[in-house]
Amino acid sequence: MGFFFVFSVLLGLMNPCEVLISKTFAATVDEYGSRNKSTVNDATNVEPGVEIAAPAVGSLHAYSAVLYDGEAGRVLYEKNGYEVTYLNVDENGVVDLEQLKRAIRPDTILISVMFANNEIGTIMPIKEIGAIAKEHGILFHTDAVQAFGQVPINVDECNIDMLSASGHKLSGPKGIGFLYIRKGVKIRSFVHGGGQERKRRAGTENVPGIVGIGTATARAIRTMEERTRKEAELRDYLISRVLEEVPYTKLNGHQEKRLPNNANFSFRFIEGESLLIMLDMKGICASSGSACTSGSLDPSHVLLAIGLPHEIAHGSLRLTLSEETTKEEIDYVVESIKEIVTKLRNMSPLYEDFIKKNLTQSHKGVVIDAAAIFDSDIQRYCTKMIVVIAPEEERLERILKRDSITCDAAMLRIKAQKDEQYYKERADILVRNYAPHTLDVELELL
Secondary structure (H helix, E strand, C coil): CEEEEEECCHHHCCCCCCCHHHHHCCCCHHHCECCCCCCCCCHHHCCCCCCCECCCCCCCCEEECCCCCCHHHHHHHHHCCCCEEECCECCCCCECHHHHHHHCCCCCCEEEEECECCCCCEECCHHHHHHHHHHCCCEEEEECCCCECCECCCCCCCCCCEEEEECHHHCCCCCCEEEEEECCCCCCCCECCCCHHHHCECCCCCHHHHHHHHHHHHHHHHHHHHHHHHHHHHHHHHHHHHHHHCCCEEECCCCCCECCCEEEEEECCCCHHHHHHHHHHCCCCCECCCHHHCCCCCCCHHHHHCCCCHHHHCCEEEEECCCCCCHHHHHHHHHHHHHHHHHHHHCCHHHHHHHHHHHCCCCCCCCCCCCCHHHHCHHHHCCCCEEEECCHHHHHHHHHHHHCCCHHHHHHHHHCCCCHHHHHHHCCEEEECCCCCCHHHHHHHC
16 A cells, blocks of 8 residues: 655645646655666565665656646756656647657656646546556656546556645645655655654644645545536536537547546637636636646647647636536626627637638628627628517526526526617517417518
């Protein structure tokens, strides 16, 4: 099995969006643990008390799913005589297992991979990576800050030698985390002076933080199944509505293999920072990229790594759900996104050029079905405007039947739209879709 090493700083791994390799190893790599491959194939077979440490000078050939070139990490380890290899990811942010196998060398001592990406929510094939590491006698570390408490984790089944997690992701206190270390894997102290934390980190323990993360962890594990099921349902509802109702939108990350509480979108023709500001004015908390790079205007390195061009990566939005999120709140967020994206695109010369190019092609006729056509200002390119109207009670009944939501949520959606008079004044042709009129008859007359 192993033990938990709890401390207040957590080697910097509570901020996983930066260079994982450099964040993982704190001081110098020669202080970090490794397997003696000549005698050890399984860390569980190492006798207690035997220190397994990397040589003072050697080759660190670690692999990471960090979606970044890791220049800071390279400088640190090259200064100490180590080499670090970084793997590419596919369009969903997943590490290629065959590439990992090909990259392993006889002197590779560590593989380190994020369990799940903090920006796009993609869950890595941790069990398969762990099997590869065990087969080659290589230590395997995973940064599970985002995944711990959100997905089931079995360190034995996944052959995980070290696992790091953070308290604030579990609704616990900030400034506290833990590092799981498998029995037989030993690391040297990186803060010297005392014998605290089993001689691994000198200094007074953060007792309130330790109690807090312990309580938060126990609760997270106890409620995980029901909580994540609810979050996943709301996540899928959010994703489906945004993709269906906001044109020129892309979901970032794996469609199925993603964190239950994560949704990440890219909206073409807009800037993510402008979107964030306008969402904030509506009381909606979101982020563009990761929290660690919130002060940067550069596009997310994660989105660039999965192949998005700069102009699309700039229009990203990350929404994180919780067990307290409701379907009504999701509806409010979606309606707000639709409104804000429309406003921003109307100010975008790129969007205007795009619309002109696609609407002025040599066709005999183009029909646009757009509920938000007036808000998007596309009507200026149209020769005739046909508006379909129905009484509020009729629309309410249809929404309730179609979407299976509460009456309050349906009314919230209706009230977010313009009133009937607004559309009548702008219509060239008015179609009534309610008794005694029927849509079929009205269209036939038209």
